[in-house]
Amino acid sequence: MKTLNRRDFGLDLGLVLATAVLLPATKARADDMDVHIDNFVFQPAELKIKVGTTVSWTNRDDIPHTVVSAGKFRSKTLDTDDKFSFTFTNAGDYKYFCSLHPHMTGMIKVE
Amino acid sequence: MSGHDHGDDGVSRRKVLECMTWAGTGVLWTITGGVPRSLGIIDSAQAATAAAPGMTFLQISDSHVGFDKPANPNALGTLEEAVNKINAMPAKPSFMIHTGDITHLSKAAEFDNAERIISQTKLDVHYVPGEHDFLDEEVKLYRERYGRGTKGQGWYAFDAGGVHFIGLVNVVDLKAGGLGNLGAEQLAWLADDLRGKSKSTPIVLFAHIPLWTVYPEWGWGTEDGGRALEQVKGFGSVTVLNGHIHQVMQKVEGSVTFHTARSTAFPQPAPGSAPSPGPMKVEDAKLRGMLGVASINFKQNEQRLAIIDTPLQG
Numbered sequence: 428m429k430t431l432n433r434r435d436f437g438l439d440l441g442l443v444l445a446t447a448v449l450l451p452a453t454k455a456r457a458d459d460m461d462v463h464i465d466n467f468v469f470q471p472a473e474l475k476i477k478v479g480t481t482v483s484w485t486n487r488d489d490i491p492h493t494v495v496s497a498g499k500f501r502s503k504t505l506d507t508d509d510k511f512s513f514t515f516t517n518a519g520d521y522k523y524f525c526s527l528h529p530h531m532t533g534m535i536k537v538e
Numbered sequence: 539m540s541g542h543d544h545g546d547d548g549v550s551r552r553k554v555l556e557c558m559t560w561a562g563t564g565v566l567w568t569i570t571g572g573v574p575r576s577l578g579i580i581d582s583a584q585a586a587t588a589a590a591p592g593m594t595f596l597q598i599s600d601s602h603v604g605f606d607k608p609a610n611p612n613a614l615g616t617l618e619e620a621v622n623k624i625n626a627m628p629a630k631p632s633f634m635i636h637t638g639d640i641t642h643l644s645k646a647a648e649f650d651n652a653e654r655i656i657s658q659t660k661l662d663v664h665y666v667p668g669e670h671d672f673l674d675e676e677v678k679l680y681r682e683r684y685g686r687g688t689k690g691q692g693w694y695a696f697d698a699g700g701v702h703f704i705g706l707v708n709v710v711d712l713k714a715g716g717l718g719n720l721g722a723e724q725l726a727w728l729a730d731d732l733r734g735k736s737k738s739t740p741i742v743l744f745a746h747i748p749l750w751t752v753y754p755e756w757g758w759g760t761e762d763g764g765r766a767l768e769q770v771k772g773f774g775s776v777t778v779l780n781g782h783i784h785q786v787m788q789k790v791e792g793s794v795t796f797h798t799a800r801s802t803a804f805p806q807p808a809p810g811s812a813p814s815p816g817p818m819k820v821e822d823a824k825l826r827g828m829l830g831v832a833s834i835n836f837k838q839n840e841q842r843l844a845i846i847d848t849p850l851q852g
Contacts, residue, residue: 466814467756489607489817491643491673497714504673506643507607524714527669530757532715 459483462533464492469533476515476537483512492531496523593699596624596634596661599781600801602670603652604642609817613642613803616829618655620802625659632698634661637781637799638668638709638746649679667692668746668782669709693724695731702735704728706745708760718747718760725765732769740775748780750789750796753809758783767794800829
């Protein structure tokens with residue numbers, strides 16, 4: 428019998444909830460959220476999440492990027508298709524940027 | 539590149555153009571009477587170099603060793619082509635500057651490969667780092683190799699041929715929403731370095747990111763670059779050499795000439811002409827022309843450089 432791990436369950440539950448309540452993507456429940464880096468842009472540039480949410484950034488450019496929020500979190504250098512995840516355990520506004528291309532900025536609003 | 543014979547006789551125009559598009563990158567600078575003049579891309583400069591009195595030096599940039607994406611699956615190979623071009627020059631330059639992004643990901647093997655190829659020029663090379671050279675966790679690989687005798691994050695000055703050269707670092711401690719950054723410590727060092735220098739001393743400033751604002755929307759500029767340029771204002775001849783944007787751009791303001799070099803690895807789009815400044819994939823047949831010496835670029839460059847020459851004495 429297949430063992431159901433916590434992650435599978437969480438993802439399934441997230442799907443069900445999203446389908447049932449039809450929440451906009453930026454107002455999701457406390458499941459994982461994704462930010463993509465495409466063409467030197469964080470997408471979505473602003474994300475509203477609940478405390479406890481894990482956000483994963485994936486670099487889809489041919490150039491390395493980083494994800495840095497001063498004093499809060501700092502990824503290693505993300506080469507193409509590399510991913511960085513951070514779980515937000517405190518409410519607040521988290522401005523972040525790419526330390527290699529500082530014109531790239533984003534915001535995570537945790538409530 | 540070896541085996542590509544540029545014979546003296548019987549070289550048709552077509553053959554010359556083929557050779558010119560073959561590879562090559564790097565801008566040759568010559569200093570006559572203390573004023574640097576760019577002679578254009580290596581091939582075109584060869585004849586002039588042979589005859590030109592004074593000191594010559596070479597600039598290469600953005601070799602991105604380790605880059606293997608579609609825009610150029612073999613960045614090490616095109617660096618080697620550039621080095622072969624340099625080695626084929628009839629008159630050796632005095633030395634070379636490399637304006638950063640030696641490697642793509644700051645891996646030890648990338649630095650080693652770059653060194654193995656570039657050292658084949660048997661030239662002294664003066665480096666400044668690009669942001670791609672400071673990516674290792676401890677930020678030590680570049681400094682171990684090229685940081686000896688430098689100050690702060692790796693800035694330094696030296697004199698050659700009567701010219702004062704200043705290598706600056708503008709890829710550290712970048713601020714969110716901002717551009718390249720020199721920082722207060724480096725600017726103070728620069729002021730100190732220039733203090734007491736005769737205003738007739740020709741100055742060459744070189745750094746990775748353009749010290750002038752090329753296109754802030756893509757981060758192509760240096761936040762406090764203007765503060766460095768203020769300090770060289772009184773000097774009769776100032777030449778600012780940068781990389782980072784993987785294309786040739788030039789501007790003259792009073793006695794200051796700004797110039798950016800091509801990459802040896804991959805081209806980037808003209809400002810605003812693409813969704814992002816990322817590597818630009820061109821047809822294979824066009825790549826080497828974008829890196830160096832397509833005949834049209836060659837002619838354009840020569841014209842531009844001729845324009846730039848004139849105000850240096852101003």
